[in-house]
Structure formats: structure tokens, C-alpha cells
Amino acid sequence: MILRNFNYFSREAFRSLSRNRLLTLATISTVCICMLILGIAVLITVNASNFMQHLESDVEIVAFIDKSVMPSQVQLIGKEISTIQGVKRVKFVSKEEGLEQLQEKMGNKNLKETIGENPLPDTYEVQAENPHDVPEIARTIEKIDGIYKVKYGQGVVERLFEVTKWVRIVSITVIVLLAFGAVFLVATTIRLAIFSRRKEIYLMKLIGATDWFIRWPFFIEGLVLGTFGALVAVGILALAYNSLINNMQMVFFLPLVVKSEVINRLYLSLVGIGALLGIVGTFISVNRFLKV
């Protein structure tokens, strides 16, 4: 019974798809364009968030140790820092290493000779599990005896976090709005397709077809249109993104997300969203024609 009906529903769905070629094309294009815009927005967001993570994970704390502190005590301070909650890694940089690093940075081979006695303090470079905890951790480190200064780009870091927070909020809002717009657009196109068959639906109702019997072919149609439109969009996106990765990475110096698991999951979700779009669009549109 159910299998037989399913055969009928699929046959009807595909017959209607091939009969209303223009509307089929219009719906597929609508889904495709919606999914392209949505896909671009998601790709931008994923890359922006990846980029922001890079920026954020670069944030680290440098704790300067008072010159009067004994070397044995320096080690204890290191231990104490590593026990602070949220600290991921603590690295000791002695004043000699510090000077070498400075010399390298400035490209001055004779820096040591020029300045004579090493004016730099011993330091600890501290990384946090979550970059957002950096200010908090820095305040805790500052209170440790023997630390005379803590630096992590105060002010700048807070502003960076503020910016990344807003970028995330805005991009998620944009994506949600785009998704709603897509549902509306697709529903409207599908409504046109259903409208062209309102006489048939009216007849089915008067003959005594159940609402679900009438809905099913339309759902299958919506599913096929949504999936197909999304597939086309994903195809275009994949081509474009791949060529972007191959050609543009150098130009922008941006670390584009290339991990295939991430990208493939993204493409797969887009196809899923397209299918859902087709079904939801049909659901919104079909019911108004069943009120006979």
C-alpha cells in the first residue's frame, strides 16, 4: 500500500517536474542563487572566524621578572604560573635568549657589544587555553611576588576581542537573515508551481483524496528541486573556492581554510539546507491550496 503510493507520488512528482519545465528551471535557479549567496556568506564567515582564531591565538602574556629575584625562585614563579587556571603553556625566556631574539629582530649583529651589560629581564611567555581569558590571567600573574610587569598588548587585545565578537554576531545574523529570505523566495516560486496546478488539486479534493496524498508529490518535487539547486550551487562554489585557494592564497596572505573535512562538511550541509529549503518552501505553499 505504502510502497504503491510512493511509486505513484514519485511518478507524479517527476511528471510534473518535466511538464512545467519553466517553473522547474525557475525554482532550481532560485534555490541555486539562494544557496550560492548563503554558501559565500558561510565560507566568508568560516574563513573570517579561522583568521580571527589565528589572531587571537597569537595573543600571549609576557611576564617580566624582577632582577632581584634569585634563579631558584624564578623556577618557583614558573610553577606558580602554570598552575593558574586556563594556562596552556609557560615558556621561560632568559635574559640572554631575550637579547638574542632582540638582536635578530633588529638585524643588528653588534647589539650585544653596543649596549654592554644586558639590560633585559628574565621573562615567562604564557599562552592561555582560551585567548579570551588572557586579561584575567594576566591580572593574576601580576599579583605574584617577583613579577614586576605583565604585558599582553593591553587595550589592543580587548579591542580585537570586541571586533571579533561583533564580526561573529553580524555574520551569523546575516546568515540567518539570508536563510529566511531563501525560504521565502523558494516558497514563492513553489507557490507559483502549485498555483499552476490548483485546478488539479481542487479536483483531487472533491474526489476525496486526503491532504497527505495530495501533498506528497509536491514534497518530493520540492525535495528534488531543493537538492538539485543546492548541488549546482555547491558545484559552482567548490570550483570557485578551489581556484581561490590555488591562486589567491599568496596574494592575500590569508590562511584560507583548506581542511577538506571542514569544507566537505560545509558543502554537504549546504545540500542538506537546499533539500530542507525545498521541503519547507513546499510546506508553506501547499496548504493554502488544500482548503477546499
Place this chain on the structure above:
Amino acid sequence: MLIQFYNVSKIYPNGVKALNDVSLKIDRGEFVFLMGPSGAGKSTLIKMLFREEIPTRGQIFIASRSIVRMKRKEIPALRRSMGIIFQDFKLLENKTVYENIAFAMEVIGAKPSDIKYRVPELIKMVGLKGKERCFPGELSGGEQQRVGIARALANQPLVLIADEPTGNLDVGTSNEIMELLYDINRKGTTVIMATHARELVRHARKRVIMLEKGRVAGDYPDGEFLA
């Protein structure tokens, strides 16, 4: 009793009072004309039979079931016990004669083997043998209405409901269609037919319910309508 109307009134949302305190009974196996001038409320009454419209006041029972209290999901079963034919035939232009008739069985989930058996039978019965593969556009008005009748009978309804089925046909073709309807009635199907064609009704010598301005203006048993 198959159909019972008790003090049924219908006022459309725009304020038009299409039916006013209509009471009537129709038994199984009857052939009943709903007569009356255009605007008398015939179509409104017909639409209430298959619950396209519901009464503003009053009660309607079909096979002892209240149409007014009926739940939405019970409507398909009600409609499956009825066959409906229309003045404008309402055939699907992109389906052949065969497909139009099979459609009525498909949409209520009939078995393909039943459809294959029943449709040729119906085509023969309404006299359309040889036209199975024609599209409605290739048929005359009378032939199209025969397809409509075959479709209405596909699911073996208790009652055949017809709203001006001869309204678009010439006199000769009308008479042929009427003969087909009498034939169907003789085999046991109740037939209710709305029409404003006085001449046709007078010749038929069947029961006539006169509607005027939404009221029952007369109910004449078989053969008594002579006006």
C-alpha cells in the same frame, strides 16, 4: 434516508443570503432535479452536499452523518461516496480520456490492477470506446461530459451530483447525456441534478424540487411537475 436538510440557511461572507430555511429529504435511489432560475441557490445547495460550503444555520445529514459537525479528516471519506459532474466538465487538459478517468482512482490510492480493470469498463459504459487516447481538446462537449461522468462513477459512488451538466451542451447532446444519467439511476445510483432548463425537466417526469430566492418553492413527486 440518504440526504436530510433541516432549516438550512447560508449567508456568504459578503452578506448574500443564498439559502433561506431549506428543509428537504432525498432517499436512496431517487432521481431529483433541483430547479430554479439563476441565482436561486442551486449551486450553493449542491456544494453543501460535498462540504465545499457549510451552512450558516441548520443541519445536514448524509447517510445519517452530520456534515456540519464532520471533522476535516472525515471529509475525504464523505466525498468518496459521491461522484460529481460539472457544467464545465473540469477535465485535465494534459491527460487523455483514459488518464482522466484513472486519475479519480489513483488519487484515492486504488490498486493499479483495479484501475486497469475498471477504466475500460467505464469507457465502454459511457460510450467512448476507441477514444481512450484522445485529449479533452479533441472531443466534443458531449463526449467531454461523458468522460466527466465516467470519472464521477469510477469509485462506485452512492450518489451522483451534477450541477448544470447540460448547461454547455445543445439540446440533442443534452438528451443523450440525460439518457446516460437515467441509465445510471436505474442501476441504483442516486442522482441529484441542478438545472434551470425547464423544458428538459418537464420531459423527464422525475421528482423536482423548486428553489426560488433561496427558498424551497415546491417539491413535486415523479411526474407531477408539469409547469
